Amino acid sequence: MGKRKTQKDPEALPDAPEASNKRKNDDSDSDEDMDMVNVDFEWFDPQPAVDFHGLKNLLRQLLDIDAQLFNLSELADLILSQPLLGSTVKVDGNETDPYAFLTVLNLTTHKDKQVIKDLTAYLTRHSTLPSLSALPSLLDPSSPAQVGLILAERFMNMPHEIVPPMYTMLLEEIQWALEEKEPYAFTHYLVLSKTYNEVASSLPTDGQPPIKKKKGGKSDGSDAEIFYFHPEDEVLHKHAKAWGSYDYETPADDGASDSKRAFQEMGVKPTGHLILIEGDKFAGAVGAVKSFLNPGQ
Numbered sequence: 001m002g003k004r005k006t007q008k009d010p011e012a013l014p015d016a017p018e019a020s021n022k023r024k025n026d027d028s029d030s031d032e033d034m035d036m037v038n039v040d041f042e043w044f045d046p047q048p049a050v051d052f053h054g055l056k057n058l059l060r061q062l063l064d065i066d067a068q069l070f071n072l073s074e075l076a077d078l079i080l081s082q083p084l085l086g087s088t089v090k091v092d093g094n095e096t097d098p099y100a101f102l103t104v105l106n107l108t109t110h111k112d113k114q115v116i117k118d119l120t121a122y123l124t125r126h127s128t129l130p131s132l133s134a135l136p137s138l139l140d141p142s143s144p145a146q147v148g149l150i151l152a153e154r155f156m157n158m159p160h161e162i163v164p165p166m167y168t169m170l171l172e173e174i175q176w177a178l179e180e181k182e183p184y185a186f187t188h189y190l191v192l193s194k195t196y197n198e199v200a201s202s203l204p205t206d207g208q209p210p211i212k213k214k215k216g217g218k219s220d221g222s223d224a225e226i227f228y229f230h231p232e233d234e235v236l237h238k239h240a241k242a243w244g245s246y247d248y249e250t251p252a253d254d255g256a257s258d259s260k261r262a263f264q265e266m267g268v269k270p271t272g273h274l275i276l277i278e279g280d281k282f283a284g285a286v287g288a289v290k291s292f293l294n295p296g297q
Contacts, residue, residue: 039091040091041089041090041091041099041162042089042090042091042093042094043087043088043089043165043166043169044087044088044089044090044094044098045083045084045086045087045088046079046080046082046083046086046087046088046101046103047080047083047088047094048080048081048083050094050095050096050097051076051080051088051097051098051101052073052076052077052080053097054088054097054098054101055076055079055080055088055098055101056072056073056076057097058098058100058101058153058154059072059075059076059151059153060072061153062151062152062153062192062193062194064194064248064270064272065248065250065252065270066122066248066249066250066272068250069118069122069249069250070115070118070119070122071114071115071118074113074114074115075115075119078105078110078113078115078116079101079103079105079151082103084173084177085103085104085170085173085174085177085184086101086102086103086104086166086170086173087101087102087103087165087166087169087170088100088101089101089154089158089162089166099154099155099158100152100153100154100155100158100162100163100166101151101152101153101154101166102150102151102152102163102166102167102170103150103151103152103170104148104149104150104151104170104174104184104186104189105148105149105151106146106147106148106149106183106184106186107119107120107139107147107148107149107190108145108146108147108183109183111141119149120139122249123135123139123149123190123192123274124136124139125249126246126272126274127139127244127274129244129246131242131243131244132242132243132244132274132276133242134241134242134276135190135242135274135276138188138276145187145188146183146185146186146187146188146279147186147187147188147189147190148184148186148188148189148190149190149192150189150190150191150192151192152166152191152193152230156229160231160232160293161293161294163230163232163289163293164286164289164290164293164294167286167289167290168286168290170286171282171283171286174186185279186279186282187278187279188241188276188277188278188279189276189277189278189279189282190274190275190276190277191233191236191274191275191276191277192272192273192274193229193230193233193272193273193274193275194229194230194270194271194272194273195226195227195228195229195233195245195270195271195272195273196226196227196229196268196269196270196271197224197225197226197227197268197269197271198224198225198227198267198268198269199224199267199268199269200267226245226271229270231292231293232289232292232293233273233275235285235288235289235292236275236277236285236288236289237275238285238288239277239281239282239284239285239288240275240276240277240281240285241276241277241278241281242274242275242276243273243274243275243276244273244274245271245272245273245274246271246272246273246274247271247272248270248271248272252269
C-alpha cells in the first residue's frame with residue numbers, strides 16, 4: 001500500500017487544534033500577568049526508526065500495572081510494522097518521541113503472534129461481565145468475526161482536542177487499505193482503554209488517622225462511580241454494543257491509589273476498560289467524538 005500521509009500540519013487540518021498551556025501569576029488577576037505558551041501539535045505516521053521507545057512508554061501507561069503481563073517490545077514492533085495505519089502526535093518534529101498515538105490491530109491476521117495470543121487471552125478473561133457477554137465468542141479463534149483492537153494513549157496533560165483527527169485519519173486509512181484489498185474489513189472494533197474509581201485515602205489528613213481499608217464489597221466495582229481518563233470513551237459508549245470495566249490482574253502496591261491522586265482528598269484506583277463497537281457503527285462513533293471534543297468544527 002502506497003504512503004497516503006506524511007506530516008500533518010495542524011493548520012492544514014480542520015480537526016486539528018492549536019493547544020495552549022496557561023500559567024497565571026497568583027499575585028494578580030490582570031491579563032498582563034498571564035503568560036501563554038502556544039504549542040503546535042503535528043500528526044505523523046508511526047516511524048519505526050524513532051518511535052519504538054516512545055510507543056513502549058505509552059503502551060506501559062495504557063496497560064498500567066498489567067503491562068508486565070505482555071511483551072511490550074513485540075507489541076510496539078507490531079504497531080510499527082504497519083506504518084501507514086494509525087498516527088502519532090508530536091511537538092518538536094518527526095524525529096522526537098510521540099506524545100500520543102492511536103492504531104488498530106487485526107486480531108485475526110496476527111493471531112499467531114505471541115503478544116496477540118496473550119492479549120486475546122487477557123481480553124477473554126476480562127469479558128466475563130454480563131455487559132461484555134458478546135465478546136468471548138468474537139474473540140474465539142474459530143469465530144468468523146474480524147475484530148480490530150484499537151489502542152490509544154496520550155500523556156496525561158495532552159489536550160483532548162488532538163483525539164478527533166487521529167480517529168478521522170484512521171477511518172480514512174482503513175478505507176484506503178480496503179481499496180487495496182488489505183485485511184481491514186472489521187466486523188467489530190474493540191477499544192482497550194482505562195478508567196478509574198475514587199477510593200478513600202489511606203493517608204492521615206488534618207490530624208485524622210488514616211482510613212482503614214474495608215473488607216468485602218463487590219469485586220467488579222459495580223457500586224463505584226466510573227471516571228474517565230479518556231473523555232471520548234463516554235461518547236463511544238453511546239454507539240457501542242457492549243462496554244465495561246475490570247480490575248487489573250496484577251496486585252497493586254499498598255498506597256498505590258494515594259500515589260496517583262493529585263490535589264484531591266480521594267485516592268485513585270485505575271481499572272481496565274473495554275468498548276465493543278460494531279463495524280457499521282464505528283464511523284458514527286468517530287463523528288460523535290469529533291462533535292464532543294471539537295464542537296463547532
